[in-house]
Amino acid sequence: MEDFQSAYQEEKARLDRTLDTIDKELNRLRGIPMYTGHDYTEQVLEAGRDTQRRQLAQSGQEPYFGRLDFEEQGGTRTPLYIGKVGVGGDTAQPMVIDWRAPVASLFYSFTGGDSASYEAPEGLIEGLVYLKRNIVIRKQILERVVDTFNSEEEGPAVSDEFLLYRLGENKDNKLRDIVSTIQAEQDQIIRAGRNSALIIQGVAGSGKTTVALHRLAYLLYQYKEQISAEKMIIFAPNRMFINYISEVLPELGVGDIQQNTFSDWASKVLGLDEAPSDGPEALTEWFDHTVKSRLDDSELPGRFKGSLLFRDQLDRFVEQLESACLPEEDFMPWDGAKLPLRTIREWYEQEYKPYPIARRKDRVLARIHRWVEMELKKSPSAAALKERKSKASQREKAYAKKWPDLSPLALYKAFMGVKKMQGLKFEDIVAEIPKSILKMTQANLKKNVIKEEDLPALLYLFTRVDEIDGNLRFDHVVIDEAQDFSPFQIAVLDRFCKGHSFTILGDLSQGIHYYKGIREWAEMQVLFKPDETAYFALTRSYRSTMEIITFANDILRHGVGTDLLAVPVFRSAEPVRIIQAAGAERLSTIRKALDRIQDGPYRTAALLTRNLGDAQQLHAELSGLGYELNLIDGRKSEYEGGISVLPVYLSKGLEFDAVIVTDVDEDHYGERDAKLLYVGSTRALHELWLLAGETLPAYVTANDPEIAVTVWPEK
Structure with missing residues (x-):
């Protein structure tokens, strides 16, 4: 003392x-x-x-x-x-x-x-x-x-x-x-060199996001003469998550770093009026229907369109486009004057070959215009000059229209066979696209409907046929929840990023977006040379108590079948509670559990439902009984704290003092949904409650003596 x-x-x-x-x-x-x-x-x-x-x-x-x-x-x-x-x-x-x-x-x-x-x-x-x-x-x-x-x-x-x-x-x-509590393994990631792609596999609660934000602050300090905050970006899963992390960088004295979703950023680059979004209704449909069916990866549009195979098909399309782009004719600005096709082809295929197709097109048209101006000077009279000038202007415009539309959407429609383009062998290009995906995409494009899964292809076409403006290039890119990104998305972003400077972080055990995400980090590692990438594994979880982590690990062990288990910090608290209630008992038991949590010292709590419809219904029922609750439905851009009601798939990245997961039974959390229950369970810092039906999922081992679970109310 x-x-x-x-x-x-x-x-x-x-x-x-x-x-x-x-x-x-x-x-x-x-x-x-x-x-x-x-x-x-x-x-x-x-x-x-x-x-x-x-x-x-x-x-x-x-x-x-x-x-x-x-x-x-x-x-x-x-x-x-x-x-x-x-x-x-x-x-x-x-x-x-x-x-x-x-x-x-x-x-x-x-x-x-x-x-x-x-x-x-x-x-x-x-x-x-x-x-x-x-x-x-x-x-x-x-x-x-x-x-x-x-x-x-x-x-x-x-x-x-x-x-x-x-x-x-x-x-x-x-x-x-977490600047005062950074751990040694986290510090190693934060201080890693900038010219490499860091891939970080981190268990739930390992501080992945916070480490990435601190890494941005470190890079700006260490390389202040070479990089700038305005040229750095964080890609987050949704706008609410951006709001949730918004105060970390200012606390570290760092501002002006871009923060966006991939969909919003890509739409701005492409000049789309509205960012395509799966939307909460579509996500619910995926989780309740599509994902539960045993679809092959090749039948999942997000997986196929996010693959490097799809990128390779686009490369072959651009190769065909390069040779099919030039109009196969001489240019005649007026009768008696001719610029031979062979000369134009020489400009296009040789002199301007180092440039992307759109820049080559612009330079060829500008070169033709300069040739016309030189020829006009040979006019025998003022009247002839006036007449030739008028005809040349009209024919230059007509000739320019014979070149294909090189906007990304027009090219994508041509690639998918929705829009014809002379010289392109459509059948050869799309031979490897599954017919169901091709048919669905064609139907959408005919109605000018662009899905999120189409954005990587549109961006890739943009970068292949045109130059990337310096204002669009990044000094460093952070990708959070990267297990939900596709390899093609990373490959496209690499074209916008200097020196492969990435921090890519996620958790394969939280890969709940099965229809579009990756299965292994090797899918992204192959995008970079061995000396351009580094892999880190964060296995220690700092978020939840030992009881919660042990329970969540059991879900991974028995439900997911993975060895990516968390090592808890020695912080013990309440046991995990299994609340047995079904039918008429469901709402009253939720109320009892919620009242008990509200009587505790906590600032935040969450009621996690299986889907959006259940969240909306539960929010309405409890609000009608006088509870002050925030409904999180995927539309809000701000997390307000307090007590929230939300579907479990929108809780990723968030954390709460106490969590109640509803409807934990075979119907809602079957074998294919074990990762969802893992995500829900690991949102809790101090207390975790599970509202069970009559039959728990087989992988929830409530009777395992090594798992600190108690049935509540206690007998």
Whole structure:
């Protein structure tokens, strides 16, 4: 106790000095009049001062979260304070070191022993660690001091104590940063080099999304001269998820990073009036009907159109298009003047061959126009010049119309046989497309209906026949819930991304979009050369209690048949509850469970139903009884917290203090739906309740003595 009081007083004095320094520097900067003139040097200086003002204002509330006493070889023991933002001081040693700085990596990578090392620009730095201390400061008040390593004390490090303290906190309606609790395996991913495609398989609750967001902040710090926030993008599963993660990057002092769904982004690039979407009704139909049938992958439009085989077919189409594009005729601007086809072909096939087809078309037409202008100068009279000029203008327009329409939609219609294009052998191109998919796509395209599954092909045609504008290129791409992406989507995005700089993250065990997602990460790894990619597996789950993770692992083991199991953090709480109720008892039992959860200390809770219709009905019934609930139906762009009612497939990526999963029986969660139940179960941080019918799914082993399950109400 005496040691703790001494450490607390030491840190309290250090905090007071730091806050005083921050306050003085912030007042000094605020006292400098803001420059609004046009001198470039002064503008740069003002931008620097503005950044400092914002960083100091941010640091003024919670300046740091950790301390590491480190002695570099040949140096002296120095206390290093780690915070979200670096803060200078009166000496060469900063008062606070930015968590992204090389030396700060010691705070995350050091897990015991006294020696440690880190990579710096000048090479490997080695030394001794004497103390690792976690510090909680909220609104300038020192709340907690925990030593996770102290070389002067006997006994093991207690690195999990502080982590468990933070994990035990309740959730609100936004994802938060984990900068104070980044684990060694997470830090390795965050600090990986930028010119590679990182593929991260992470179990539910392993912090995949948060790690990816911290990685963006690190890349901007480490490569600030080479990349910019505006050229980075996060692809999220839906707009509500974008809102849910929206505060993490600002908390880390990073702004202006693009955040979008693939459908919305692709539609903007293609100039579509509206982004195609499966929509909640379509998703319900898939889950309740299509996915339950034993369809082969080749019969699933999303799987086939997301395959590299489909991309290869489009390549063959573009090859045919290249030779069929040029009108097979001489150009005659007026009678008596002729530009031979062989000359035009030489321009198209030789001089402009390095350019994509649309650029070659533009250059050929521009070259023809320049030739016409030269020929017009040979006109014998003003009258002849006027007449020739008029005819040439008309014939140039007519000749341009003989070239095919090279817009992505027009080309896709030609590829699918909906629109005829001279010189193309349609039957040869689409020979490998399953007839059912071809017929369905043709019917949609005839009505100008574009489905989400068509977007990769449209984007690919756009990149094959035209140049990608520099404003559309990315320095880095993050893809969340990547198990629901197709290989073709990644291949298309790679054409927009510099240096294969990707962070691709997901969980195969949560691949509930069976009709379009991948089965193995190898489907994406083959897109990159071995030295262009790296694979990481995050197996430790920080979200849920041991009881919940053990139960969820059992679903994976018996229902999914996978060995991608989670390793729980030692955080024990309530057992998983199986609520036996059916028919007339269903609603009253839900109410009893919900009342009990509401009486607890929780901020967020969720009622997860099997489909959208059930969610809408349950929301209406409970709202009519006076409960304040938020219905999440796939249309909202904001997660409001509190108690939510939603279908389980819309809960991916979200987490709640307590979760009730309804209708857990063979009819709703059969063998093919085990991944859905796994997703629902792993949304819970502290408590998980399952409302069961008369017969539980066979893979839910409620009687397994190793699973902490209790039947409620208790007898």
